[in-house]
Amino acid sequence: MSVTILSDTRSTGTEVAFQQCINPACRTKVSIDRAIFECPHCADLLDVVYDWDRAEVPSSLSWFERKWAERTDPENFSGVWRFRELLPFVAKNQIVTIGEGQTLLQRSDPVASYVGVQPGGLLLQYEGMNPSGSFKDNGMAAAFTHARMVGAKRVACASTGNTSASLAVFCSSTTFGFKAIIFIGSGKIAYGKLSQALDHGALTIQIVGDFDDALERVRQVAGRLGIYLMNSVNPFRLEGQKTIMYRILEAMRWEVPDWIVVPGGNLGNSSSFGKAFIELKHLGLIKKVPRLAVINATGAHTLDQLVSHHGLTWRNGLTDPDVINNYYSHLNREHLKADTIASAIEINRPVNLKKCLRALDFCDGVVREVNDQEILDAKAKVGAGGLGCEPASAASVAGARLLREQGVIAASDRVVCILTGHQLKDPTVTVAYHSADQEQFEKVLGSRGVKRAGFANRPVVVPNDLDTIIRTIGMYATTEEA
Ligand code: F0G
Numbered sequence: 001m002s003v004t005i006l007s008d009t010r011s012t013g014t015e016v017a018f019q020q021c022i023n024p025a026c027r028t029k030v031s032i033d034r035a036i037f038e039c040p041h042c043a044d045l046l047d048v049v050y051d052w053d054r055a056e057v058p059s060s061l062s063w064f065e066r067k068w069a070e071r072t073d074p075e076n077f078s079g080v081w082r083f084r085e086l087l088p089f090v091a092k093n094q095i096v097t098i099g100e101g102q103t104l105l106q107r108s109d110p111v112a113s114y115v116g117v118q119p120g121g122l123l124l125q126y127e128g129m130n131p132s133g134s135f136k137d138n139g140m141a142a143a144f145t146h147a148r149m150v151g152a153k154r155v156a157c158a159s160t161g162n163t164s165a166s167l168a169v170f171c172s173s174t175t176f177g178f179k180a181i182i183f184i185g186s187g188k189i190a191y192g193k194l195s196q197a198l199d200h201g202a203l204t205i206q207i208v209g210d211f212d213d214a215l216e217r218v219r220q221v222a223g224r225l226g227i228y229l230m231n232s233v234n235p236f237r238l239e240g241q242k243t244i245m246y247r248i249l250e251a252m253r254w255e256v257p258d259w260i261v262v263p264g265g266n267l268g269n270s271s272s273f274g275k276a277f278i279e280l281k282h283l284g285l286i287k288k289v290p291r292l293a294v295i296n297a298t299g300a301h302t303l304d305q306l307v308s309h310h311g312l313t314w315r316n317g318l319t320d321p322d323v324i325n326n327y328y329s330h331l332n333r334e335h336l337k338a339d340t341i342a343s344a345i346e347i348n349r350p351v352n353l354k355k356c357l358r359a360l361d362f363c364d365g366v367v368r369e370v371n372d373q374e375i376l377d378a379k380a381k382v383g384a385g386g387l388g389c390e391p392a393s394a395a396s397v398a399g400a401r402l403l404r405e406q407g408v409i410a411a412s413d414r415v416v417c418i419l420t421g422h423q424l425k426d427p428t429v430t431v432a433y434h435s436a437d438q439e440q441f442e443k444v445l446g447s448r449g450v451k452r453a454g455f456a457n458r459p460v461v462v463p464n465d466l467d468t469i470i471r472t473i474g475m476y477a478t479t480e481e482a
Contacts, residue, residue: 016055017089019046019235022354024317032089035150037219037229045355047275048089048235052283055088061254061285064246079103080141080243086279087142087239096144098173100137101243103129105251105416110385111397114378116404121414123257124397125248126387128422131173132196134390135244135269135420136166142240143230144170147178152228156181156221158214159231160265160344161193162421167230168200181227183207183214190343190390190426210337212349215266232268233351241269242276248416249286256288258413261403263395263420264294264303264367265345267352274359290416292363293409294356295370295399297392299340302327302348303356304369314361319354341372341429341448344392344421366408370398373450376433380455383430388423396420434458 019030021039028041032048039046058064064083067076075081075092079101084090104126112122127135147155155171155178157163164182171180180202184194188210197204207214215231222229232238249256262269273292280286296304305327306312312323330336331348338348350356359365370378372391378401379394396417403409423430432444436458445453462472 015051017048017050020049021045022047022317022358032146033150035146035152035228037222037233037235045233045352046235047355048087048239050088050279052279055085057085057283061246061249061280064250074099077102078141079247080138080240083243083246086246086276087242089236089239090145090149094145094149096148096170096174096176097141098131098137098170100130100141101247103127103244103247104387105248106386108382108386111381111417114381114385115397115401115409115415117409117411117413117415121412122400123248123252123414123416124382124386125244125416125418126389127244127418127420128387128389128393130166132162132166132169133192133422133425134162134166135241135418136162137169138243139232139237139240139268139272140166140170140230143234143237144174144178146234146236147228147230148176150228153177154179154181154225154227155230156183156218156227157230158183158211158218159189159193160185160211160346161189162344162425163231164202164204165193165196165200168197168202171202172200179203181205183218183221185210185214188343188346191428192422192425211347212338215349215351231351232266232271238268238272238275238352238355241272242279244269244418245273245276256286257290257416259293259400259409259415260290260363260418261293261295261396261400261415262418263342263345263392263399264296264356265300265347265350265392267294267303267350267356269418269420270294270359270365271352271355274355274362274365278358278362289363292359292365293399293403294360294365294367295395296367297340297342297345297375297395298369298371300338300342300346300348301369302350303353304367306353307357307360307367312357314354314357317354317358319357324353339448340375341445341450342375342390342392342395343426344390345395366403368399368402370395370402372445372448373452374398374402376429376445376450377454379430380433380453380457382419383423384455384457387419388430389419390421390423390425391429393419393421436461
């Protein structure tokens, strides 16, 4: 195997990396020294683009395994920066890390059976193991590094909870003087996530409105006050999130799965996964490209509507703006707001829509939607047969099951579902699902259209009496063994 030996002596990386508008009719280039988060000419999305001929890239992915031997260096310990040669916008001594990306690809045969694929065919990429409990830390490591490079101090985001939790943790646990400002909608954030923002000392601004409103506001405020924006419209966030794909390939001994299935909210993840595979293919580091499935919640299904029902496609960047604008006008006219128990993906105007279309195009992707009942049942199956996740994450498993039922995924396929966030992010939903308390079920879930908890594991209530307790345990043990 031929290996290019890389040095860490690159100076600023500015020669290798730049930002560029994704609109093919524009393609304006912007230096990576700037933090502007939209094209200065046409306001379209920016990409971080590399001149790979000038970057130092290994000739084989297995080269990255050598970093494990050097993991006392925090930059090799990081599951993001271990792959820094594939996001070469930064010099080594500028890196920000909180130990993100120590995550796991877990085989789950119980979930395989639920989805309908063969044993060994279903793998759960558990991003809940990140320091703040969600995949966001991958993106934040890269965006905070960029913020450090441009000398930013105040950093802000709008969030359904996980972005803000991650941002707050990066501010509280690093030593570069970052100050966190977060915007959240009213009553739309799970308590586990809100508690993180508060506990880590972020200035938390709650506005009357939902995530889409909060994002619009934070973009205005960041522009006006010159605050560094940490939402996934920031292309550096997406660079960090590419590494989730590298870790999956690594865990599969550099084999490419048949499917990557991911929940879709603001569409940062799906966009970054697509970019990861476009680049790996371009660099000749993979031969096969996996298919991508992006799963919306029914109550927040803009992507599925546009792609599956209105024929929206990438068209080499010439996406039809009328299809998108007409759909958003329809949302406005009908006063339609996103509404799902999977609060993390309760988003109707995904900022990365066009980049996601590019990912779908490259990865022969599909989009589906699953309802709250399907999400919660899949979540219970993940909890019982894998590492626990929050509701939005389980959309991936529910979506894989649907695609299997539809014959799009084959029983023999190897499928990786991304579990984007930890179970403890949203205990209210989990407890309501499993609870024997009908009132609580109705209040939290019934009111949102969830009818039953088919896979509930109800607590068994017994008097505080030793004999009764022992008899009850015996009864349950016998039932299970029978
Ligand atoms: N899963 C979880 C647990 C999330 O927190 C999010 C997004 C998604 C999936 C969707 O990912 O936006 O890349 O399509 N949460 C954002 C937030 C919006 O504010 O925490 P996406």
